[in-house]
Amino acid sequence: MQKFSICFISFFVLFSFSMINIFFFSYFVMNNLVYILEWELISFSSMSIVMSILLDWMSLLFMMFVSLISSVVIFYSKSYMSSELNLNRFIILVLLFVFSMILLIISPNIISILLGWDGLGLVSYCLVIYYQNIKSYNAGMLTALSNRVGDVFILMVISWMMNYGSWNYFFYLDFMVNDYMMMMISVMIIMAAMTKSAQIPFSSWLPAAMAAPTPVSALVHSSTLVTAGVYLLIRFNSLLIDMFFFKVLLLLSGLTMFMAGISANYEFDLKKIIALSTLSQLGLMMSILSMGFPDLAFFHLLTHAMFKALLFMCAGVIIHMMNDIQDIRFMGGISNFIPLTCLCLNVSNMALCGIPFLAGFYSKDLILEMVSMSNLNFFIFLLYYVSTGLTMFYSFRLTMYLMINDFNLLSVYNLYDEDYVMLKSMFTLMMMSVLSGSMLMWSIFSYPYMIYLPLNIKLMVIYVSILGAFLGYLMSNMNIYSMNKYLKSYNLSSFLCLMWFMPNLSTYGLNFYFLNYGQLMLKNIDMGWSEFYSGQGLVLILKNYTVFYSFFQMNNNFKIYLFSFVLWVCFLMMFMMIYLNSL
Template identity: 65%
Template sequence: MCLLSFISLLSLSISLFLMGLVFLMNDYSIFIEWELIMLNSSNISMTMLFDWMCLIFMSFVLLIASLVILYSKEYMSADYNINRFIMLVLMFVLSMMFLIISPNMISILLGWDGLGLVSYCLVIYFQNVKSYSAGMLTALSNRIGDVAFLVAIAWMLNYGSWNYIYYLEFMKNDYCMQIIGYLMVLAAMTKSAQIPFSSWLPAAMAAPTPVSALVHSSTLVTAGVYLLIRFNILLVDTILGKILLLISGLTMFMAGLGANFEFDLKKIIALSTLSQLGLMMSILSMGFYKLAFFHLLTHALFKALLFMCAGSIIHNMNNFQDIRFMGNLSMTMPLTSSCFNISNLALCGMPFLAGFYSKDLILEISLMSNMNLLIFFLYFFSTGLTVCYSFRLVFYSLTGTMNSFTLNILSDEGWTMLKGMFGLLLMSIIGGSMLNWLIFPTPYMICLPWYMKQLTIFVCIMGGLVGYMMSNVNLYYINKSLLYYNYSNFFGSMWFMPYISTYGLIKYPLLYGVTMNKIMDQGWSEYLGGQMLFNTFIKMSQLNSILQNNNFKIYLLMFLLWLLIFVFMI
């Protein structure tokens, strides 16, 4: 089933990509409306919009999904229910397809809720306490966005149709459309884990690694960004766009800072996803939706590869995820380490890899835009933090000293996993330049002073140096300083967000529940109920025993008395 799914998804991906190129070159789009039910004057129809953006995004989702399924063939080989796993992944991809092709709020909801439901099933796949907790946090956080979406559907009744694409352009200043815009931004913020809904994204790492590769690259977390790309008209030059710019900038900064204090391999990569989502949201809120889409696609390629490499490392380390117990893996796993390095450098924005074309363009466009000092600081400091935690991760896992257990047999012999990784490796190298030529056939005119042009590379180099200094064991006093560990609790816990969304919510209801249990169930309710009845019955039976006292005459007399009472009662 794995191979069949891989071949069919890959062939569909290639055909959709070629179709997307034709649509892009001819500036062509197709709108299909399929009437399901016509009842009096009401009709329920399924609408589909095919344009270059939707076709290229679908082809990338299918490409990553096909390689993830190939990778899962070996990664999940010990699972007896691997076919069930593949079916869940296919349902996940199908939900994303519905979301991508829908210009209609109702059909988007079909994909939107499908993503939420299947993601819950995938997060709890390993069925332990940690994954159940993470699944519930993921599902309930996303329900907030789902409710916003349902309310937006109710507001769309004001226009007589749910095909929002008809109304966006000429109704953008309408009061109803502004409310719908606010609701859409709330829905997108929960799905793409912006502050204050960020805590579910690292928790969702309880899912199997192939799922993480799919979720964090092109499906669940990017659904919010894609939705706002479709609604981008409502964000340009509005207070809504400014609010989203601030929130996404803070998310980017918070995630970059938190990743530098984290030791779980998958959580570091999850926080890097959160940082990149903040980058996409921020440039989108400034009005550059094509740039956000460009970074969405390039990020999908190298992030899926990064997760696949992390999965391969975890697989070889006997399911150990702590980077402090790794080290010097480049000697024992050279091919995986090469893929890991290339995807990490693409994430940092290394020139001529996939991430460089989108990240560098975003930062230079932001420098040319009308933004204040705070946003400027958040952009560039977060970029430095990205390089910082990437270098720290490389030092701890690939170079540095070997801290592994003695019985780990490390090797690169998982050829099926490597085939899936090599497919994405190629795309991580050439994908950025290819998409740059396609989406921006006429280059942007970037006019900046020399020192501003060099600012990006300077920030990256400084970030790399700080990352090396933080992780190098020889610099003992910098690495172990009291200041570092005092603040790591705040920064490492994502600004106490998980405490607010989990412990903060459940602490007082649980304490109240204990008190009520003591007062009600084990207090007067128990005294008047169970215990009282029990004691009454004991006393009555004792009295009955004393009255009869082996006297047959009294026994028969009482029996006759009860019989008469019974007859009269009837």
Template identity: 60%
Template sequence: MKYLSICSISFLILFLSSLACFFFGMIFIMNDYSIFIEWEVISMNSMNIVMTLLLDWMSMIFMSFVMMISSLVIYYSKEYMESDYKINRFIMLILMFVISMMMLIISPNLISILLGWDGLGLISYCLVIYFQNVKSYNAGMLTVLSNRIGDVALLLAIAWMLNYGSWNYIFYLEFMQNNFEMMIIGMLIMFAAITKSAQIPFSSWLPAAMAAPTPVSALVHSSTLVTAGVYLLIRFNILLNLSWLGNSLLLLSGLTMFMAGLGANYEFDLKKIIALSTLSQLGLMMSVLSMGYYKLAFFHLLTHALFKALLFMCAGAIIHNMNNSQDIRLMGSLSMMMPLTSSCFNVANLALCGMPFLAGFYSKDLILEMVSLSYINKFSFFLFFFSTGLTVCYSFRLVYYTMTGESSFSSMNMLNDEGWVMLKSMIGLLILSIFGGSMLNWLIFCTPMMVVLPFYLKLLTLFVCMMGGIMGYLISNVSVFFFNKTLNNYDFSYFLGSMLFMPYISTYGIIYFNLMIGKMVVKSFDQGWSEYFGGQQLYLILNKNSQLNQVLQNNNLKIYLLSFIFWIIIMYMYMIFL
């Protein structure tokens, strides 16, 4: 039982550290206080290598949430992964993942951000391929290579920052805004962020990363890997204000939100539906951030982390009881057999939809009201509200397939709520999902504010959510229409359900494109000009020279006579000119 002690120790350390960080975060908010720590690692001649850390209210509260969720995930893993002989390795990987995220959160310096950024990329690859099958390996390669593109952009940003004499971007943010060179750095940072947070056109890796164990999904998709890009852009938010970067990000994130919402309505894999829901919420965070409301984006990032981790944990408990089956069509009436898990699942789903007075309501409703209040074009306005409707639509569809109706199990499973260790961690997150939103609302927005809108705009959010829920039920319930609409329009459903063919473009498309370029390079260079002027030309020259050498070494009398005459002529000419 050695592994239980490692799980328990990790859980306790992270849980207590989380409470400590939250306490200091509160002090920093109340006193408008931040700490900047510089540690001189090495000093040689006039060169200093300095490690810098920034501790302010934002980094402290975010660290607190990351550690709280990771502690509950480790506690949950104690039961979920108990059949794994190498559970110590699994816990160590999760702890390394959390440390990498800490590194990224408290860094005001691009170099130390890169350490955490690359740590997240590498360890996420190890966790995605954890089950070691072909599907996991493919998903891992797609994940790590997609993130590598963003890493290259971050490296280029580091190279550009050399012009300023320091990599501490935090000092240059005010100066950055009206500077062309800094806009290039901002563009590279934005590029890095959209790869890590899986915005269009890099969205395909996020549902593929569901090949990882469910506790990893709960951690990765709530508060760590995918939120790293959003957090980085929150730090660089000044660059997005009133610039073409912000407008570009608004379009990309709005389309991501819309595409993910549509895709989730056609998906039947339980974990992939929740992953697409994460993608949709990331699009919402990015789009509100691009409009300049960085505190709102941070607020939604925190509330989303709570209910999304709970959603994944409930999904994990269901999959665990279903003998590792993830197809929602093979579920049904789970609320009768797993009432406590189903209650947690439904609360998390309602929080995701923005049900009044749950965690998601405080951030989502405020975001949509601020969108209604802002100067924004009709297309972006449509994307915001229609995507919110789609969120409620796929959530109600998920509840319909899993919780209600008749049981559709392929075989009889022992469905029960007896996984007490998993349930304890789920109940911890359930409490946070109910009370976390109002608590954070009081803490982050210290001054009471009121958004004044016309009556129809004030009720638009509620109307969109209600319509989304009704449509989700009607589309799912086949008996209402007497036939299944999705099967009648299979090609269109397949197009929307496969994220507008993005996974295929990201894999087969790129492979085909690379192979075509490779073929051209081989034909034109390796077997073309480079061969003609390189190996073949060298071979011909050596061949001719060796033939001449062979003739000269044949001891022929004519050659000796010719060479003797040649040397006499040379000596004669030399004597004349001397």
């Protein structure tokens, strides 16, 4: 019976689904097919509400990646969550998440996108508050409210799309480009994508969401949910090119990339470091998207999903082994004890840094070279290259803290890999994060990008990477050799450490006022005046009139009551006569 636990069944189904998808993907991409299935639900006033499914190579490939990662994560959580009482609830939530994600992926229709989008928001809220302590509740509320902003933008897009009489945005993209009014839609779509992908004004929720269990972070907050915004923009891409707002997006996502890279260097929470690196990579995807290369963004999205899920799973093993300790200041030297996990961790870190011939290299290097080819100003160029260096910087710092330094928690200890379930799932992803880059490179680009650069610009990635690695090494040993640099530049350090104070701004600065206003409304309107006038007030009036009439009835005053009734009827007749006479 143990063999057929809910984890194994879900793993099997999702894994088979991903294999089916990879088969269909290769068939579709070879024959250049696009299938659209439509089912008309209702049609009125020359508007038709259609449920539609779009199958092309992009959706099939993304579905394959989502279901592969989720199957592996579910397999992993059999061991990771084994001490959990509500394992079924957990697995069902993860499956609901996968379902919403797939609904989002396959729909070319803004209404069914809203269904998937809202489902993602709701399920991710439920998963963040899966552990029921105050930290999780706060993080969950921040996540839900930040994502809610995006949901509202999608709702506004739906109401604005009514102008076209159909919500299949897919057919209207080419018309919309020339229509000034329809530019509204693109602005709102960009805003929605920015909330889901945690770009700068909304980025505080992503590190906070690390209060969720680690398998959830691996699946939801690194590889799939946060890329939903990028995917939406990829789908809407032809609408968005040559828009002023896209340039704003380029700036914001570049800043996100930079900010997250810096903050990851100051962070000490293992999961938050990885979350910030996710944020940095999301910024990279968004910015290359806003420069007009949706296929590169999609490519990086897929490879990043693989190695980031793997990185989170390795972090989960380490956290499990250290009895829930996430602070890297307690860790060190673990590569002597869990060599296989550290192997996976190193591979994924290297892939993240873009070390040649791992997954990240193919996408990241291509992106950076396209950036060098484009006519961009120096600031954007600087943001890209500094962020690439920073990626190397925090990855090396993390590696040094975890693997090279001494173990810092106890003086007597024995650490070990607990079982092979987690290792098996990690090795699946490790193979993918080695192979997926080249595999995708060969299969999804129908023709190679022509890149022509001077030698030093071409090697710029290598230069910044080496510099970043060196700085990361220095930084992890900085405290030993000198006085504390953190204290010397305390204000700047805490500014960078706390993500430019963005979590504070989006909780105390923004959400606070709306929540306060909501409480005021609840008190004065919902539980106050509306109750007074509709619910309890009506009861009071009815009761008073009943008391008044029962005075006539109970005291045997029927005569007066009847008399007043007859008198009233007489008056009525009289007025009717007068009225009729006047006609």
